[in-house]
Amino acid sequence: MGIRVLVCGAGARMGRAVIKGVLGEPDLELVGAVGHEKHLGEDVGSLIGSEPVGVSLVGDLRKAISQSRAQVVVDFTNPGVVKQNLAIIAEERAHAVVGTTGITEQDLPGIVTLYRQQGVSAVIAPNFAVGAALLLRFAVQAAQFFPQVEIIETHHDQKLDAPSGTAIKYAEAIAQEVECTPSPTKVEK
Missing domain, CATH: 3.40.50.720 (NAD(P)-binding Rossmann-like Domain)
Known part of the structure; x- marks a missing residue:
């Protein structure tokens, strides 16, 4: 067992x-x-x-x-x-x-x-995918070199949370790294 x-x-x-x-x-x-x-x-x-x-x-x-x-x-x-x-x-x-x-x-x-x-x-963990974890790390590193960052995501029509928890975590991590406040999200269906 x-x-x-x-x-x-x-x-x-x-x-x-x-x-x-x-x-x-x-x-x-x-x-x-x-x-x-x-x-x-x-x-x-x-x-x-x-x-x-x-x-x-x-x-x-x-x-x-x-x-x-x-x-x-x-x-x-x-x-x-x-x-x-x-x-x-x-x-x-x-x-x-x-x-x-x-x-x-x-x-x-x-x-x-x-x-x-x-x-x-x-x-x-808001996302279990290895690729998502790596993307978060890369996005935080890259954000230091750009004046602004935009997160765009698409999902199947059954997705319960939009923006996703993963996108929100990315925005929070990037904002913390570049010391800014994320702007409101725009959701289109």
């Missing part, structure tokens, strides 16, 4: 990708899945186009962590619930890996305190 992993946001695009990844790793064991009510009760195998895997999607995160004895919860939900989920995960003494945007710099001290009190850890 490997590390016991529960995926929150399991029915969404990134949640399904995490499920596939967990199932493909011999050192990880998928023990739970929490998601949207339209998929409740479904075996997560059907969500990823595979055979049943013996894990059904449920709606109650606290109960799912407790019953599955998850050691790690991977959260790819949405900004409206991620902070509440982080509190539940810590209270249930599981470690958190969060790819959901919506957590601000002001939120971090409280999260750090809660997780330290519970003796667990959290990784909070």
Whole structure:
């Protein structure tokens, strides 16, 4: 048996990708899945186009962590619930890996305190792509050489946050580097 992993946001695009990844790793064991009510009760195998895997999607995160004895919860939900989920995960003494945007710099001290009190850890990354992390680093370095910077992004029409949390993080990091205030965003659909 490997590390016991529960995926929150399991029915969404990134949640399904995490499920596939967990199932493909011999050192990880998928023990739970929490998601949207339209998929409740479904075996997560059907969500990823595979055979049943013996894990059904449920709606109650606290109960799912407790019953599955998850050691790690991977959260790819949405900004409206991620902070509440982080509190539940810590209270249930599981470690958190969060790819959901919506957590601000002001939120971090409280999260750090809660997780330290519970003796667990959290990784909070607004974008898990290596390319996105490299782009952030390059953009911050390049910003020093240009009088102004503009961030333009496009997404599929199902994208919940526009501008994305990644774009906001880029703007904040660039603004900090060149000591300016980012201007308001313009969103076109």
